[in-house]
Structure formats: C-alpha cells, structure tokens
Amino acid sequence: MKTLFTNGEIWCTRGTYTDAVLVESGKVIAIGHDALQASNDEVIDLGGKFLAPGFIDAHAHPLFAGRESQGPNVNGLQSVSEIVAAVRAYIANNPSAAWVIGGAYEASVIAGGDFEATSLDEASRDIPIVLHAVDHHTVWLNSKALEIAGITKATVDPDGGTIARYSDGSPKGTLREPSAIDLVLSAAPKRTLSDDVAAIAWACQRYLESGVTSATDAWVEPGMPEAYIAADKSGALTIDTNLFFLAQPDTWRSYSKDFVSFRSEIEALPSTSHLSAKTIKFICDGALSAGTAALLEPYLDDPQSTGLLIWDEDELIDAMVHFDALGFQIHAHAIGDAAIRQALNAIEAVTRVNPRWDRRPVIAHAQLIHPDDLPRFATLSVIANIQPLWTYLDPMNAQLIEPRIGTKRNNQQYQLASLQRSGARIGYGSDWPVTSHVPLDALAVPTHRSAPGSTQAWSPQESVTLEDSLVHYTQDAAFSNFWNKGVIAVGADADFVLLDQNPLKVAPEKVNKIKVLQVYLGGVPWVNS
Numbered sequence: 001m002k003t004l005f006t007n008g009e010i011w012c013t014r015g016t017y018t019d020a021v022l023v024e025s026g027k028v029i030a031i032g033h034d035a036l037q038a039s040n041d042e043v044i045d046l047g048g049k050f051l052a053p054g055f056i057d058a059h060a061h062p063l064f065a066g067r068e069s070q071g072p073n074v075n076g077l078q079s080v081s082e083i084v085a086a087v088r089a090y091i092a093n094n095p096s097a098a099w100v101i102g103g104a105y106e107a108s109v110i111a112g113g114d115f116e117a118t119s120l121d122e123a124s125r126d127i128p129i130v131l132h133a134v135d136h137h138t139v140w141l142n143s144k145a146l147e148i149a150g151i152t153k154a155t156v157d158p159d160g161g162t163i164a165r166y167s168d169g170s171p172k173g174t175l176r177e178p179s180a181i182d183l184v185l186s187a188a189p190k191r192t193l194s195d196d197v198a199a200i201a202w203a204c205q206r207y208l209e210s211g212v213t214s215a216t217d218a219w220v221e222p223g224m225p226e227a228y229i230a231a232d233k234s235g236a237l238t239i240d241t242n243l244f245f246l247a248q249p250d251t252w253r254s255y256s257k258d259f260v261s262f263r264s265e266i267e268a269l270p271s272t273s274h275l276s277a278k279t280i281k282f283i284c285d286g287a288l289s290a291g292t293a294a295l296l297e298p299y300l301d302d303p304q305s306t307g308l309l310i311w312d313e314d315e316l317i318d319a320m321v322h323f324d325a326l327g328f329q330i331h332a333h334a335i336g337d338a339a340i341r342q343a344l345n346a347i348e349a350v351t352r353v354n355p356r357w358d359r360r361p362v363i364a365h366a367q368l369i370h371p372d373d374l375p376r377f378a379t380l381s382v383i384a385n386i387q388p389l390w391t392y393l394d395p396m397n398a399q400l401i402e403p404r405i406g407t408k409r410n411n412q413q414y415q416l417a418s419l420q421r422s423g424a425r426i427g428y429g430s431d432w433p434v435t436s437h438v439p440l441d442a443l444a445v446p447t448h449r450s451a452p453g454s455t456q457a458w459s460p461q462e463s464v465t466l467e468d469s470l471v472h473y474t475q476d477a478a479f480s481n482f483w484n485k486g487v488i489a490v491g492a493d494a495d496f497v498l499l500d501q502n503p504l505k506v507a508p509e510k511v512n513k514i515k516v517l518q519v520y521l522g523g524v525p526w527v528n529s
C-alpha cells in the first residue's frame with residue numbers, strides 16, 4: 001500500500017520544503033519529483049495546508065499526567081480557596097475515594113510556597129489528601145495525610161528532602177523533593193495495573209489531539225515499566241514512547257539489573273511495539289521555585305542555602321559510568337548552575353573512562369548555566385533539553401524565583417540563543433504535567449519570550465527563530481531519543497502533523513491559535529475514538 005501526500009506546504013526540516021511525499025509500510029519511500037513519478041494506491045490531498053513531522057516530546061511524564069487526570073484537577077486555580085473548593089467537589093463526586101491524590105497547584109499562589117495542612121482540612125479531615133505542585137518536586141497534604149505518614153515535630157528531614165515547618169518545628173503541610181514526598185506516598189494504596197494502562201491511553205489521546213506523535217517518560221520507577229508493557233501489548237499505547245529509568249543514589253545499584261531486564265523484555269516485543277527503553281534518568285537537584293535547585297552562590301532569601309545537590313559527585317560518576325557501559329543514554333535533570341556543572345563534570349568523566357560511542361547525553365531544563373560551563377555543552381556533545389513554554393517571565397519566575405535568586409540570575413535563565421551559537425544541540429520537551437503538553441502553545445514562546453499570544457519579551461537576546469523551535473521539537477527531539485523520524489526524508493518514520501496554517505508564516509504571537517487538523521502515524525490518519 002503506497003500513499004501519496006500532496007497539494008500542501010510540506011516542511012521536511014530546516015529550510016526544506018517539498019511538494020509530495022510517498023509512504024509505504026510506515027516509512028517515507030520517496031519525496032518530491034520521485035514521489036510524484038512513482039505509482040501509488042491512494043492519494044491524500046492536503047488541501048493546501050501545512051504538513052510537518054509530528055511533534056516529539058523529548059521530556060515528559062505522560063503516566064503521571066494520566067494519573068493526575070484520575071484525581072482532582074486544580075491546574076490553573078489562582079487561590080487556596082478555589083483549590084480547596086475543587087478538592088471538596090471531587091470528594092463529593094467520588095464518595096468512595098479512600099485517598100485523594102491530585103494536582104497540580106501553582107506554588108506562586110502563596111508567597112514562599114509553603115501551603116498549610118489546616119487549609120486543605122477544609123476539604124476533608126477524614127480522607128488523606130495529597131496535591132502535587134506544578135513543579136512536581138513539592139506536595140501539599142492535609143492533616144490526615146500528615147498523620148498517616150507519621151510526620152510530626154520529631155520527624156527529621158530525610159536525605160535530599162525537606163519538611164516545611166512552623167517556628168516550633170511542627171510540620172506545615174508542604175514536603176519537598178522525592179525522599180520527603182515518599183514519606184506520604186509510600187503509605188498510599190498501590191495503584192492497579194489497569195488504572196495505569198487507562199492513564200497511559202488517556203495521555204496518548206491528549207498527545208495525538210495536540211499533534212504529538214512520539215514521547216518519552218522521563219521518570220520511570222518500579223511498577224511503571226509493567227504498566228507501559230501492558231499498555232503496549234493491549235494497544236492502549238498508541239505513540240512511540242522511550243522510557244527513562246530513574247536512578248537514585250540509594251537504589252541505583254540494586255535496581256540496575258531490573259533496568260537491564262526490562263530493557264531486554266521491551267526490545268523483545270514484536271515489531272509493532274511502540275516502546276523503547278534507552279535511557280537512565282538522574283536527578284541532580286530540585287527546582288528554583290522551591291529553593292532546592294543547586295546554586296554556586298547562595299539564595300538571597302536564605303543566605304545559608306545553596307539548594308540541594310542530590311548526588312555526591314563521585315557517586316554520580318560511578319552511576320553514570322556504570323549505566324553508560326551498559327549502553328544506556330544519560331539524561332540528567334539539572335536546573336541550578338551548581339547542578340549543571342556537576343552533571344557536565346560527571347558526563348565528562350564518563351567520556352574519559354568509557355570507550356567512545358554515540359551516547360547523546362542530555363541535560364534537562366538547564367535553566368541557569370554558569371557562563372564558564374555554557375561552551376561545555378557543545379564540547380561534550382551534551383543535548384540541552386529545554387521546556388519552550390518556560391522561557392518567559394511567568395508568575396513563577398517573577399514572584400517565586402526572582403526574589404530567591406535576584407534579577408541578574410533570574411534573567412540569565414534559558415540561554416537558548418547562546419547555546420545555539422555555541423554549537424550545542426537543543427531538544428524540546430514539555431515536562432507535562434508540570435506544564436502543558438500542547439506544542440502549539442509553546443512553540444513561539446522561545447521566539448517572543450513572553451506568554452503565549454503576547455509580545456512583551458524577557459531577555460530578548462536569547463530569542464531564537466520559530467524555525468529553530470520547530471527543528472528542536474521534531475528533528476532534535478528525535479535525535480535525542482535515537483529515533484529515525486522528526487524529518488520528512490526517505491527512510492524516516494512517516495509520523496506527520498497537518499496544521500491549518502504555516503507557523504513560519506504567521507506572527508509569533510498568533511502561533512498558539514493554529515489548529516491541528518490531523519495527525520498521521522506511519523502514514524495512516526489517526527482517528528480519535
């Protein structure tokens with residue numbers, strides 16, 4: 001079956017358009033004149049619209065997004081009372097819920113971001129409630145959840161995590177970083193496999209509606225590979241997905257053999273499988289909004305603190321060298337300049353110790369890069385994974401981050417143009433459900449460096465072109481996951497998105513109004529069921 005796509009503006013990759021694409025067995029087999037001359041079985045008339053490679057989300061958490069959709073949704077609410085009301089309404093509609101776990105609240109709603117259990121008690125005093133903040137490094141609990149977790153004045157902060165406290169030491173109701181969050185979530189009932197398969201199916205639908213045809217799960221912990229494998233086998237996983245297994249300081253040695261055996265199991269799935277598992281995720285620090293990103297100079301609001309480095313550098317090097325030798329890609333979360341330096345140092349050590357291979361290491365978020373370290377991305381061939389929707393002065397940057405780190409450092413965030421000029425490769429990811437998974441909301445933000453649909457620029461010298469962003473969301477995102485896609489070229493996967501307008505030809509502030517008309521997976525139109 002040969003399908004010809006024609007009569008559209010067909011963007012292949014940077015600077016390259018064609019007038020026809022021929023697809024067979026999921027792959028592009030000819031473009032342009034060759035495609036028009038060859039025989040075909042079917043013609044898809046693009047009606048003059050804009051066809052591009054499908055968007056690829058190179059850093060996201062679709063399973064967490066799907067899980068969150070199964071609890072109360074508090075995204076975008078602007079006050080504590082609105083959030084509490086939403087949780088109360090959810091409990092009223094789900095009277096049998098033994099636990100309520102949802103998200104994601106905007107931490108900038110409260111100065112300093114410490115939310116109190118007593119306010120969430122107004123939703124329920126009897127049912128434990130846990131809400132994730134949008135940064136996904138922070139949770140807010142009610143008193144019942146604090147009680148079940150056994151968190152009291154006497155509880156010591158776990159390694160790498162913090163419990164927000166009143167001056168007498170008693171817990172406020174806000175926990176930061178995975179080790180602290182585990183105190184409560186380890187007490188919550190285990191989710192079932194079918195809950196998670198349904199969450200994955202839901203996430204794939206949301207992706208396809210918004211033009212995303214491949215994605216990643218950048219935080220895969222025990223229980224999640226099983227869910228993805230089950231979703232793949234049942235057909236619930238409809239888009240290509242690369243899993244990043246989470247390596248943590250206290251567990252990586254014991255989990256290593258599980259990662260290898262899950263990878264083998266995934267590689268043995270039939271050729272119709274959408275799953276791969278090429279990557280190990282390392283979390284080097286927290287988030288600037290929570291004061292947990294690791295900085296070279298102290299936080300202004302807490303001069304004793306430079307944030308949290310999750311790993312001892314030697315341990316990080318040992319872990320990265322170990323997984324790199326097993327043929328896994330390194331994907332390191334690093335936000336503060338100290339964490340970015342540590343991640344670069346560790347990756348540099350890996351390249352010295354292990355034999356050369358096409359390892360494509362990634363540093364995700366890379367928000368505050370020290371000027372001395374910026375050239376090291378290109379030198380070490382480290383891909384900077386950037387969240388395009390974050391590259392403007394949003395309320396979190398203006399109200400939570402700027403008071404903590406000062407104007408100068410705040411404005412040094414997201415040096416996209418400098419990274420590009422240095423020769424570094426940038427891949428885009430949404431970090432969904434931290435922020436929206438919709439590429440067209442985010443695509444123009446690195447160009448106008450302002451809220452979607454507006455024009456007031458933040459540090460405009462770091463602005464990049466719309467076509468740069470389109471490449472980062474397609475070709476570069478594919479490269480960073482070892483996929484032969486993200487371009488329209490002979491031999492590449494025929495995953496496409498059809499848009500009602502060419503984003504390269506409209507004003508940047510209008511890009512978020514562009515509509516997705518259709519996605520094609522392996523050349524076949526996806527039908528929303």
Ligand SMILES: [Zn+2]
Nearest residue numbers: 059060218431
């Ligand atoms: Zn993430």
